[in-house]
Amino acid sequence: MADPSTCLPLTRDSVAAARVLIKPFVHRTPVVTSSSLSALASSPSAASDLTEEGKRKANPKLRLWFKCENLQKIGAFKARGAFHAIERLKREPGWLAGGGAERGVVTHSSGNHAQALSLAARTNGIPAYIVMPTISAPPKIAATKGYGANVVFSGSTSVEREAVTAKVIEETGARLVPPYDHPDIILGQGTLGLEFQEQVEASIAEENEKNGKTDTGKKRKGLDAIIAPCGGGGMLSGLALSCENTGIRVFGSEPLFQGADDAKRGYESGVRVEAVSTLTIADGLRTPVGHIPWSVIYERRLVAGFYSVSESEIKRALKLVYERLKLVVEPSSVVPLAVALYNEDFRALVEREAGEEGWDLGIVFSGGNVSLDALGKLFAEEES
Amino acid sequence: MADPSTCLPLTRDSVAAARVLIKPFVHRTPVVTSSSLSALASSPSAASDLTEEGKRKANPKLRLWFKCENLQKIGAFKARGAFHAIERLKREPGWLAGGGAERGVVTHSSGNHAQALSLAARTNGIPAYIVMPTISAPPKIAATKGYGANVVFSGSTSVEREAVTAKVIEETGARLVPPYDHPDIILGQGTLGLEFQEQVEASIAEENEKNGKTDTGKKRKGLDAIIAPCGGGGMLSGLALSCENTGIRVFGSEPLFQGADDAKRGYESGVRVEAVSTLTIADGLRTPVGHIPWSVIYERRLVAGFYSVSESEIKRALKLVYERLKLVVEPSSVVPLAVALYNEDFRALVEREAGEEGWDLGIVFSGGNVSLDALGKLFAEEES
Numbered sequence: 001m002a003d004p005s006t007c008l009p010l011t012r013d014s015v016a017a018a019r020v021l022i023k024p025f026v027h028r029t030p031v032v033t034s035s036s037l038s039a040l041a042s043s044p045s046a047a048s049d050l051t052e053e054g055k056r057k058a059n060p061k062l063r064l065w066f067k068c069e070n071l072q073k074i075g076a077f078k079a080r081g082a083f084h085a086i087e088r089l090k091r092e093p094g095w096l097a098g099g100g101a102e103r104g105v106v107t108h109s110s111g112n113h114a115q116a117l118s119l120a121a122r123t124n125g126i127p128a129y130i131v132m133p134t135i136s137a138p139p140k141i142a143a144t145k146g147y148g149a150n151v152v153f154s155g156s157t158s159v160e161r162e163a164v165t166a167k168v169i170e171e172t173g174a175r176l177v178p179p180y181d182h183p184d185i186i187l188g189q190g191t192l193g194l195e196f197q198e199q200v201e202a203s204i205a206e207e208n209e210k211n212g213k214t215d216t217g218k219k220r221k222g223l224d225a226i227i228a229p230c231g232g233g234g235m236l237s238g239l240a241l242s243c244e245n246t247g248i249r250v251f252g253s254e255p256l257f258q259g260a261d262d263a264k265r266g267y268e269s270g271v272r273v274e275a276v277s278t279l280t281i282a283d284g285l286r287t288p289v290g291h292i293p294w295s296v297i298y299e300r301r302l303v304a305g306f307y308s309v310s311e312s313e314i315k316r317a318l319k320l321v322y323e324r325l326k327l328v329v330e331p332s333s334v335v336p337l338a339v340a341l342y343n344e345d346f347r348a349l350v351e352r353e354a355g356e357e358g359w360d361l362g363i364v365f366s367g368g369n370v371s372l373d374a375l376g377k378l379f380a381e382e383e384s
Numbered sequence: 385m386a387d388p389s390t391c392l393p394l395t396r397d398s399v400a401a402a403r404v405l406i407k408p409f410v411h412r413t414p415v416v417t418s419s420s421l422s423a424l425a426s427s428p429s430a431a432s433d434l435t436e437e438g439k440r441k442a443n444p445k446l447r448l449w450f451k452c453e454n455l456q457k458i459g460a461f462k463a464r465g466a467f468h469a470i471e472r473l474k475r476e477p478g479w480l481a482g483g484g485a486e487r488g489v490v491t492h493s494s495g496n497h498a499q500a501l502s503l504a505a506r507t508n509g510i511p512a513y514i515v516m517p518t519i520s521a522p523p524k525i526a527a528t529k530g531y532g533a534n535v536v537f538s539g540s541t542s543v544e545r546e547a548v549t550a551k552v553i554e555e556t557g558a559r560l561v562p563p564y565d566h567p568d569i570i571l572g573q574g575t576l577g578l579e580f581q582e583q584v585e586a587s588i589a590e591e592n593e594k595n596g597k598t599d600t601g602k603k604r605k606g607l608d609a610i611i612a613p614c615g616g617g618g619m620l621s622g623l624a625l626s627c628e629n630t631g632i633r634v635f636g637s638e639p640l641f642q643g644a645d646d647a648k649r650g651y652e653s654g655v656r657v658e659a660v661s662t663l664t665i666a667d668g669l670r671t672p673v674g675h676i677p678w679s680v681i682y683e684r685r686l687v688a689g690f691y692s693v694s695e696s697e698i699k700r701a702l703k704l705v706y707e708r709l710k711l712v713v714e715p716s717s718v719v720p721l722a723v724a725l726y727n728e729d730f731r732a733l734v735e736r737e738a739g740e741e742g743w744d745l746g747i748v749f750s751g752g753n754v755s756l757d758a759l760g761k762l763f764a765e766e767e768s
Contacts, residue, residue: 070710319756326454326712326752368710372703376760 006092007183010237010296012244014183015190018080021087022188025123026079029068029192031199036324038064041340042358060350061358062340065203065223067196070329070368074115074147077192077235077366078179082116084188085177086124095175101126103173108154108161110136111284112367113179118147129168131161139371180234181290190238196362197222197246204360224354225249226362227336227346230263230306231285233293235366240302248362249304251346252297253336255280256308263289264306267298281378282314284332284366307346309338315378317341321365330370331378336363390476391567394621394680396628398567399574402464405471406572409507410463413452413576415583420708422448425724426742444734445742446724449587449607451580454713454752458499458531461576461619461750462563466500468572469561470508479559485510487557492538492545494520494528495668496751497563502531513552515545523755564618565674574622580746581606581630588744608738609633610746611720611730614647614690615669617677619750624686632746633688635730636681637720639664640692647673648690651682665762666698668716668750691730693722699762701725705749714754715762720747 008014041064044057069077086105089095104127107117114130121128128149132141133156144151154164168174178185201222208219226243230236230252240250254261258278266272266289276288289297297303309317314331317338321329339346340361350359392398425448428441453461470489473479488511491501498514505512512533516525517540528535538548552558562569585606592603610627614620614636624634638645642662650656650673660672673681681687693701698715701722705713723730724745734743 075710322712322756326459328706328710328712372706372763376762376764378760379756380760380764 007088008187010183010186010241010292012241012246014187015194015238015242018084018184018187019191019194022080022083022191025073025083025120026191027072028195029071031196031203032066032068032325032327033064033203034066034324037320037337038062040320041361058344058347058351060347060354061356062350063358063360064337064340065196065200065360065362066325066337067192067199067362067364068327069192070327070333070365072367074112074119075367075369076112076116076330077189077364078112078116079119080191081180081185081188081234081238082113082120082177083123084191085117085182085184086120086126088184089175090124099173100175103175104128105177106131106165106168106172106174107177107179108132108165109179110140111179112369114140114144114149115147115369117177118144118149122148127172127174129172129174131165131168133161137371180232180287181292182234183292185234186238186241186293186296188238189235190240190242192235192364193226193239193242196226196364197242197248200360200362220357220360222360223248223362224359225251225304225350226364227251227253227307227339228364229282229285229332229335229366230254230289230297231332232287233263233289233297235364236263236303237293237296239364240296244302250302251336251339252303252306253339254306254308255282255285255311255314255335257281257311260285261306261308263297264308266294267303267306270298272298280314281311282332282335284330285335305349307339307343309335309343313338313342319379327365328368328370329365330367333365333367391472392571394567394570394625394676396625396630398571399578399622399626402468402568402571403575403578406464406467406575409457409467409504410575411456412579413455415580415587416450416452416709416711417448417587418450418708421704421721422446424704425745442728442731442735444731444738445740446734447742447744448721448724449580449584449744449746450709450721451576451583451746451748452711453576454711454717454749456751458496458503459751459753460496460500460714461573461748462496462500463503464575465564465569465572465618465622466497466504466561467507468575469501469566469568470504470510472568473559474508483557484559487559488512489561490515490549490552490556490558491561491563492516492549493563494524495563496753498524498528498533499531499753501561502528502533506532511556511558513556513558515549515552517545521755564616564671565676566618567676569618570622570625570677570680572622573619574624574626576619576748577610577623577626580610580748581626581632584744584746604741604744606744607632607746608743609635609688609734610748611635611637611691611723612748613666613669613716613719613750614638614673614681615716616671617647617673617681619748620647620687621677621680623748624680628686634686635720635723636687636690637723638690638692639666639669639695639698639719641665641695644669645690645692647681648692650678651687651690654682656682664698665695666716666719668714669719689733691723691727693719693727697722697726703763711749712752712754713749714751717749717751 108131262273317334492515646657701718
């Protein structure tokens with residue numbers, strides 16, 4: 001990881017600079033829409049069964065836009081941050097000259113960040129060491145090795161993983177690239193926000209032209225808001241930076257299960273929650289929000305609020321994405337859509353703020369790396 | 385169904401005419417590529433385990449292009465034929481004036497054709513009667529009703545279904561729209577072929593320009609061949625018509641299981657196989673090829689040959705599409721990909737004919753309407 005003292009400031013311009021660096025290495029992922037999902041989100045019947053009887057259900061008008069980071073390299077947005085981290089390292093004074101590229105990079109992760117860092121390192125001919133718990137699922141180990149990384153096994157507690165990581169660093173001189181709590185990672189992930197804004201603006205301009213609305217004063221111009229999943233908060237904080245001073249509101253979304261809504265609780269109480277232990281099916285969102293992401297999300301108030309959903313709401317949204325959009329996404333990806341469809345607080349907010357005009361709401365599909373086995377069991381259980 | 389005597393001749397021009405009629409109603413579905421799947425198809429290691437030991441495995445060079453009809457309206461190419469059938473009916477002398485639109489249309493189907501006809505009828509304000517076996521899966525019944533159709537139940541043998549259909553026609557005066565054995569349906573399905581050809585030509589022209597290859601004599605121009613699934617043969621024959629006199633070779637693909645390779649057997653023996661009883665997981669391909677499709681496929685030799693694959697090859701290809709392309713497709717959709725990856729006869733043909741240059745091979749993903757329950761069981765079983 002680049003020494004934080006050499007990092008760019010956490011601003012929208014720095015996200016734009018990150019985008020230039022990683023452009024040759026990552027996909028400009030597509031943005032898709034679905035008239036049936038937008039209609040569902042704009043109908044009160046989509047609201048959760050949990051709403052108390054008798055209470056009027058919110059009826060917001062929502063036009064949904066989906067940013068498909070499930071179609072990103074390695075199947076998740078994490079490729080952006082990893083490529084950016086490596087590009088910044090290459091530019092850190094003395095790192096290359098001092099043999100940094102031979103010593104390599106290291107992280108502890110068994111998820112998308114492991115694969116992203118492995119790919120970014122291999123692309124640059126740099127060795128990558130990935131510390132993974134011995135009990136990791138064999139397909140994840142195989143996938144990481146498939147990207148050419150050296151997998152180093154550890155126990156599964158964070159103390160054990162950190163001890164093994166420290167040992168790798170001592171023995172190899174590799175530089176640590178953490179999954180979210182670093183400016184280079186945050187700025188890299190934020191690049192998806194700049195793309196998303198441009199893509200929706202272009203689509204709406206095209207629509208306006210088709211409908212001859214180029215001269216009306218009230219025409220839509222782009223996204224009104226974006227809602228994204230929040231785990232460690234690297235992507236959410238980068239996204240928030242990409243929207244600073246644009247007028248686009250950014251919201252975070254989390255599972256409710258077993259306290260996985262740590263960022264929401266921290267945001268509302270003013271104190272960051274530093275530990276979480278949850279087995280939510282949205283397995284990318286089991287991590288508490290990190291220190292640097294928190295400074296962007298909460299201290300600078302660049303995120304406008306958090307909303308959470310139940311496990312069954314996540315499953316319903318997941319099923320809709322498979323059935324209506326025909327896209328493979330991981331459960332974490334659909335948490336924002338579940339909020340838009342089923343969270344009455346969020347839906348009431350949109351109705352109140354957006355009125356008749358409604359909102360163009362961006363939804364980030366964070367990744368598509370799902371175990372087909374787990375998915376199979378999930379759907380089999382849902383149908384019965 | 386339009387009276388066959390009023391139908392357009394089965395030519396490429398008629399497919400182009402069909403395209404004009406249905407353009408306002410159907411999607412121009414995207415074409416996607418995957419460098420990892422093209423690399424896999426271009427490597428001998430992708431070949432099936434079934435090849436006899438010691439025999440050299442074929443090593444063709446294949447650049448794969450996927451036509452995503454899983455993203456078509458109702459989730460399958462069947463929307464094209466159904467909308468075309470209705471548009472042609474509206475133009476049949478006397479049909480509208482004689483109250484045809486009030487009497488409606490009828491078909492017997494429990495699959496994609498049922499939903500396609502229901503949507504096309506509803507879009508035109510025409511009643512649709514869909515005869516389905518009482519034992520049909522409840523989600524299929526619900527989906528068809530969801531498109532506004534009148535579902536009429538029957539027994540599950542073809543004799544019982546046809547008796548109920550005849551009764552509906554007698555009582556309502558509705559016109560029968562069969563799923564594949566009619567010129568209007570064939571011409572409608574064929575429109576996907578014209579789109580596919582244009583889309584790949586445009587992409588290759590863009591690539592050539594980027595690589596400065598605009599002046600070389602040997603530059604690639606478009607698809608060399610297309611391979612598609614074959615059930616009743618409506619789509620395959622329409623696709624073949626769309627390629628007539630273009631130099632693009634068209635191949636059919638089928639499951640091997642329990643004699644589902646009826647078109648292949650018929651093509652090789654010269655006699656159409658008229659009955660099949662198979663429970664292949666590629667459930668859209670359990671039907672024997674129809675009479676009119678056969679005249680295009682075999683008698684006019686517009687299809688260059690058929691290839692078949694095993695159930696396990698279909699499952700392997702299905703898993704690859706979910707994992708690498710992140711697309712939801714139904715098992716029938718991946719039969720052509722399974723041929724390109726695992727059928728040694730097909731692969732040897734490509735190596736022989738295409739040589740060093742290789743082929744740009746189009747693959748039709750026919751649909752994405754899969755029962756998530758069945759899918760779950762399939763993947764759960766595969767992983768264990």
